[in-house]
C-alpha cells in the first residue's frame with residue numbers, strides 16, 4: 001500500500017500538491033529541453049533569428065538551470081514558474097505564429113497547472129489574464145494587425161509539424177501523468193480520511209476493553225428493535241445487568257484481573273444471546289442485553305437465568321478463581337416505556353430492587 005508521505009508534520013493536501021508541482025516541474029523542464037532546439041530550428045528555417053521567442057527561450061534556459069536546486073527555491077517561485085513558463089511560452093507562440101504552432105496547447109496546460117497549484121482566487125485571476133491575452137492576440141490576427149511570419153508553405157513543412165506535434169505530445173503525456181498521480185494521491189488521502197472516520201465511529205460506538213457496543217450504539221439498536229416490535233406485534237426485553245462482587249475481585253486481585261473478568265463476562269453474554277440480540281457494556285461493571293421480538297415474558301426470564309448462571313461460573317485468573325454474580329433488572333417494550341431512556345431507567349430500577357433484596361437474581365420492573 002503506497003504511503004502518501006512518511007513526513008507526517010506537513011498537511012496531506014500540501015504534500016500532494018508538492019508532489020504534483022515536482023512532476024509538473026519535470027514536465028516543463030523536459031518540454032523546455034525539446035522546445036529550445038525546435039524554436040531555434042524553426043526560427044533558423046524562417047531566417048528570422050531568435051527575436052520573437054528570445055524572452056521565452058531565456059526563461060526556459062533559466063528553468064532548466066535551476067531544476068537541480070528547485071527544492072530550495074521559495075515556494076511561490078517553485079509553484080509559479082512552471083505554469084508561468086507554459087502560459088508565457090504559449091502566448092509568445094500564439095503571438096508569433098498564430099495557430100500554426102503549439103502555442104494553444106501550452107496555454108491550455110499552463111492554465112490547468114495554474115488553477116491546480118495556486119490558491120483558487122489567484123488561479124482564476126491568472127487564467128482570466130492568460131485567456132484575455134489569447135483573445136486579444138486572436139482579435140489582432142482576425143483584424144490583420146498581426147500576421148504569422150510564414151505562409152502555407154512553411155505551415156505544411158516538416159519542421160513546423162515536428163515542432164507542433166512533439167511539444168503537444170510531450171505536454172499531454174507529462175501533464176496527464178501528473179494529473180493522474182494527483183488524483184490518485186487525492187483518492188488515497190480520501191480513503192485514509194474515510195478509514196479514520198470509520199475508526200472514530202467504531203471507537204465511539206464500542207467499548208475499548210470488551211469490544212461490545214457502547215450505550216450509544218445499544219440505544220440505536222434498542223430504538224430499531226422497538227420499531228420492529230411495533231410492526232411484528234412482539235415485545236422487546238431490556239436486561240440491565242450489574243455485576244455483584246466485582247469491586248472485591250478488583251481490589252483483591254488487581255485491576256488487570258478486573259479487566260480480564262469484564263472481558264470474560266462480555267464473552268459469556270455474547271455466547272448466551274442470539275446473534276440478532278444485543279449485548280452491550282454501558283458502564284464500569286454494568287452491561288445491557290436487548291432481546292428482540294420477544295413473544296412471551298417467560299423467554300426473557302429464562303435468558304436472565306441463563307446469564308446469571310453463565311456469570312456465576314468462576315473466572316480463572318493466574319492461580320486464582322474470581323467469583324462474580326449478576327443482578328438483573330428487566331423492562332419490556334411497550335408496557336414499561338416508549339423510549340430507550342425510560343426503558344433503561346426502569347430496568348435499572350428493577351436491578352436495584354434485586355441488589356437491595358440480596359443480589360444475584362433477576363426482577364421485572366413494576367410501577368408499584
Ligand SMILES: Nc1nc2c(ncn2[C@@H]2O[C@H](COP(=O)(O)OP(=O)(O)OP(=O)(O)O)[C@@H](O)[C@H]2O)c(=O)[nH]1
Pocket residue numbers: 209242243244245246247248250254255256257258259262283284285
Ligand atoms: N478493572 C476494571 N475495573 C473497573 C472498570 N470500570 C470500573 N471499574 C471498577 O468497578 C467497580 C464497580 O464498583 P461496584 O459497582 O461498587 O462493584 P460491586 O462490588 O459489584 O458492587 P455492587 O454493584 O454494589 O454489587 C469499581 O471499583 C470501579 O473502580 C474497568 O474498566 N476495569
